[in-house]
Amino acid sequence: MTRVRSLLAACAVLAGVTSVPGTAQEPRLTVPYTMDTLANGLRFIVHEDHSVPVVAMNVWYHVGSGDEKPGRTGFAHLFEHLMFMGSQHAPYPAFDRLLEAAGTNNNGSTTEDRTNYYEWGPSNAAPLMAWLEADRMGYFLPTMDQDKVDLQRDVVQNERRQGVDNQPYGKASETIGRMLYPPPPPYSWPVIGSMADLSAATLEDTREFFRTYYAPNNAVIVVAGDVTPAAVGDLMRHYFGDIPRGPSITRPTPASFTVTQYTLAVLEDRVQLPRVYYTWHTAKAYAPMDAALDVVAYILAGAKNSRLTQRLVYEDQVASDVVAYQDGKLLDGDFTIRATARPGHDLPTLHRIITEIVGRLAADGPAPRELRQAQNAIEASFLNRLERVLAKADQLNGYFYFTGEPDYFAQDLARYRALTREDVRRAAATYLLAPKVVLSVVPEGKRELAIETTEVAP
């Protein structure tokens, strides 16, 4: 869930991968950084890249919808919106106005596991970014009031209408989530939350959430671009140094995530074409089989010659699209295959083919060239991510959160390079033959197009 429609989230920024002299053909994949911690527990990471005179500041608070209480779903994201509603020394609407007047863009986003806030613009704007981020980290509550909560509640409820309620297939994701992650939390509900829970959120919830999670010791800041570590260190100490440390956060250890039986569900929606979703529990982010599952997803539906795409869309021509992805989160992962039937075709037809193809990959693994193609494609995506300072900043924060090492680029790539055909086969066999959630979304009144049969054993 992001705060601003994509139209307004414009520019990108370029930066460099360090090339080792004399080996221009094979760049060393590294994003050098320095890291420091203030006395209040705030950690900050600096990556220097002077190729273009721009800077990105990227703040991660380690809180997401997975930390929400039942009855307050969607609150982490609503809170993200409130963070733009002003703070003691930068009362609303100073935040956006000052940044725009400095040629700077900003946004924020919330996932199940974290909330981020970021600004990107000309490098002389770095002190302004720091001043604003520090003020809302340290002085958010004095200007927060009921009107602001009510207003952003309206905005977020509109965001839900626009992204979920008024979109075809919009309710599929939260329907699957309820079945795949039965309560208790985390991950039982969508990041956007329910209308009823958004309506129930109070000013007191806002205060409590801020005091619990929005503290320097629960945040990590990356500054990347045309800056020096010394200058950024001065900024951080100056603006963030006296913000008091917050309480330490204890999170309950969740019960294990499993689906013990095949779950079939049907959703009627205002759509022209039926669509099926398969979802399995898999490995969490950076767990041993996480990378292999990315490759499984690619071999199934990552390119035109991937197995499901080739068969469903090109050869049999029974589907108009097919997508597969592994979504590794902090505490669990899940794997999705999604296919939309072409006009005149039903989901049981797709189901037979998908079951057969997944079963074959789990039995025989990929061909050598299939694996190599997947590895090369994934490697290229690493290079593309390094072109933008903003993307590098967010990735440094992400790697640090998930692995403890900000510059995990080379190790991350090595996970994919090391995979064998047997690794990929085993990942498919371990996870994709297990019980799963199968959701059919069909046009209103056309349940006969859904998958209603008992499971076909692969």
Add this chain to the structure above:
Amino acid sequence: MMYRVVALLGIATIGVLHPSHAQVVDRTTPPELSPPPALRLPPIETASLPNGLTLHVVEMREVPVVQFSLAVPGGGRQDGARPGLASFTADLLDEGADTLDAFGIAALTEYYGADLNTYADWDAMVVNLKVPYRNLDSALALMATVALRPSFRNIDVARQRDLRLARILQQRDRPESVAGLAFNALVFPEGHPYHASLTGDSLSTVGLDSTIVRQAYDQVFCPNSATLVVTGSISVAEAVQATQDHFGTWQRCPPSAVATAAPAQHDLTSPVNLSIDRTRVFFVDKPGAAQSVIRIGGPGISRHNADYIVIEVMNTILGGSFSSRLNSNLRETKGYTYGAWSGFAYRPLPGPFTAGASVRTDVTDSALVEFFREIRTIRDSAVSQTELDRAKAYLALGLAGEFETTSQMAGKVMELLTFGLPLSYYDDYVQRVMAVTTADVQRVARTYLEPDRTVVVVVGDLASIRASVDALGLGASSIRDIAGHPAAN
């Protein structure tokens, strides 16, 4: 060989302010910022092959990737009686070429770690390749195969045609798509190239076959009218050599058959009368819709319009930034929407001006009132100097962030070429933005925003919204379908 050096803002200092280590932090005022850094754009170098193919090369060494973008004039603007033809033809290029089928092309592309895509916009068909430098030669050979030797086999044409029909059908599911299609059809009457969608409709698509596509390709794919933009980790000499190696045998077309890259000014007159005599409201019914999708506007301006920069500043204030009046009012003050915006679409023929938002059903009328209030206000009263200064800085200082990646750079260069603008265009961009005055803003608002002669499209739950919207008296209303045609109540 011609050299152009593009630089912005002359010379200024780079770096951040070093604040002092005071015991007590003064947070009461925002920090004073040092002068904005200079953006020094790398030179754009130009060369030609013997067959007439023109190259523009920008060397960018930060990441070892290279992008080759080939554009041939002749996009959707020239589709004529077959809307979607250029887009369909471009889409087919990588579905089969020479001895390769779609799987063969995909397998090689991905094996090289490349991104190869083909598409048409309103003005050109484009083939884009982005690839790690070490695989450039193999990937460029593949790109040339796709661009120069597409096979357009019946079997591929039929498959892609059916796929496109399925996607056209699915446009009906998305209220934003419905609103956009109806809006364009109503702003640009039948006979205007922008009346139909760039990707056509089911009627124009169902009749497409291999012969039609081959013809569309042959008419425009000529080296002597094509442009190649190369950006990334490559020298000019190397780019020219690689292009000669892979595109050197491409046969020049006779001059009579060659389309020009940028239409001459006299070609820019609209083929049909675009004048709107009064504001009208068009509803597209979506029973039970959770929101109403609003689109307001009319014919906009050409990219060649002398007021282009002033109009961009004006629109930044009206609806082109987060702090813009439309977003501040409809989202941040009223809470009617997740976001409200406005913008001019630039094409050689004037594209539309559009303001829009998706709003809660029960405030559809109130939202329309606020849209019209803001459009009238920016015409009727001068903007404040503070607002103007913020908008100018946002555009001028934000420019650096638009030249970061090889793709962005290629896009910017291609834009200048498409519109026939000089490669030196950005030399004085910042100065021209900073020269805009509040009077200029009001003048262009009065000239180009037409609240009394505008098209209003609302896609939503008709039963809930029609009476209250009609009561606003914006103009006569009628019910339309996705194509803008009259629909039954």
